[in-house]
Amino acid sequence: AMSAEEIAKELLAVWPESFEKRDEERRELPDLPNAKRGKVVMRVAPNPNGPPHLGHAKQLLLNWFYVRKYDGKYILRFDDTDPKNKVPMKESYVWFQDEAKWLGVKPDVVMIASDRLDVYYDYAKKLIEMGKAYVCTCDVEKFRDLKEKKKACPCRDLPINEQLSRWEKMFTTYKEGEAVYRVKTELDNPNPALREWPGFRIIDNHKHPRSNARVWPLLNFNSSIDDHLTGVTHILRGRDLDFTEHQQRYLYDYFGWTYPNTVVNGMLSIEGVPAHKSEILKGIKNGEYSGWDDPRLGTLMGLRKAGVTPEGIKQLIWDLGVRKNNVTITRANLEAAVKKAAKCPTFVE
Numbered sequence: 001a002m003s004a005e006e007i008a009k010e011l012l013a014v015w016p017e018s019f020e021k022r023d024e025e026r027r028e029l030p031d032l033p034n035a036k037r038g039k040v041v042m043r044v045a046p047n048p049n050g051p052p053h054l055g056h057a058k059q060l061l062l063n064w065f066y067v068r069k070y071d072g073k074y075i076l077r078f079d080d081t082d083p084k085n086k087v088p089m090k091e092s093y094v095w096f097q098d099e100a101k102w103l104g105v106k107p108d109v110v111m112i113a114s115d116r117l118d119v120y121y122d123y124a125k126k127l128i129e130m131g132k133a134y135v136c137t138c139d140v141e142k143f144r145d146l147k148e149k150k151k152a153c154p155c156r157d158l159p160i161n162e163q164l165s166r167w168e169k170m171f172t173t174y175k176e177g178e179a180v181y182r183v184k185t186e187l188d189n190p191n192p193a194l195r196e197w198p199g200f201r202i203i204d205n206h207k208h209p210r211s212n213a214r215v216w217p218l219l220n221f222n223s224s225i226d227d228h229l230t231g232v233t234h235i236l237r238g239r240d241l242d243f244t245e246h247q248q249r250y251l252y253d254y255f256g257w258t259y260p261n262t263v264v265n266g267m268l269s270i271e272g273v274p275a276h277k278s279e280i281l282k283g284i285k286n287g288e289y290s291g292w293d294d295p296r297l298g299t300l301m302g303l304r305k306a307g308v309t310p311e312g313i314k315q316l317i318w319d320l321g322v323r324k325n326n327v328t329i330t331r332a333n334l335e336a337a338v339k340k341a342a343k344c345p346t347f348v349e
Ligand SMILES: [Zn+2]
Pocket: 135, 136, 137, 138, 143, 153, 154, 155, 156
């Protein structure tokens, strides 16, 4: 057996920093605001429209680290409600669950938003009955113009009965683009993007793998409702969605709900590796990449093929922690994390 001194020597040679900083890095993650042991509920809510990549691993693992820290509950929720621009892939639901398992993440609950459309419809109707939402049939350009001028469109103040009848017609009569369900906001909100945000739209002739529904909630709507109904207490929110909180708070205020604690969490990418699905898909089609699992890609299946271990990814995510800013790492960073995890892992589970 190696003596302690020999082990220390080897560690220093492999990853000097890890040894020097070991005590510091063994420290726990920074506390979440208002978090109580046994009472924390967190969720990871990807759109399953491609293979999970390193950025997803960051979301999966940081939430996992926190749920473990607080002895909380972990929800994996597929927010698969955009069959127009971000069409879900049938295989992707399985990929996410398989990759979570590979990383050692064990969700307590797995749920799929497209199975829950009736729940969202119920809340949509309630909101109309409360006078806080309406169905707008205005021309898009005309509506935008009115919104810019902080003016209500003619649909906004129609009687509730008329709104309910229009809501029914979204399922039976109107065609795509002819009607939009909108959540009322202050018309003079300084930020035009926050005004009268869309909650539901009609999408015809789509290729959603699980549902042939016509009326689809926008992410803000369904994710708000589900966060509340499943008792989510803390959200590590991707920086790209930071803005959505301002819109979602309208729903929470109308229903009298308490908004979860949110912590902004920057994105993670690898230098020189395509991050966008369309870019990867193009590369696969023109033969540049062998498939989703090409070892040069940042997909988890690709990284695995390139010899990256789940422990290495855990180590990397642990070391990066929660950061507001986006981070781009190099392949060398990743390789170093794999080595460190093999020799002297410092992540706490
Ligand atoms: Zn209108």
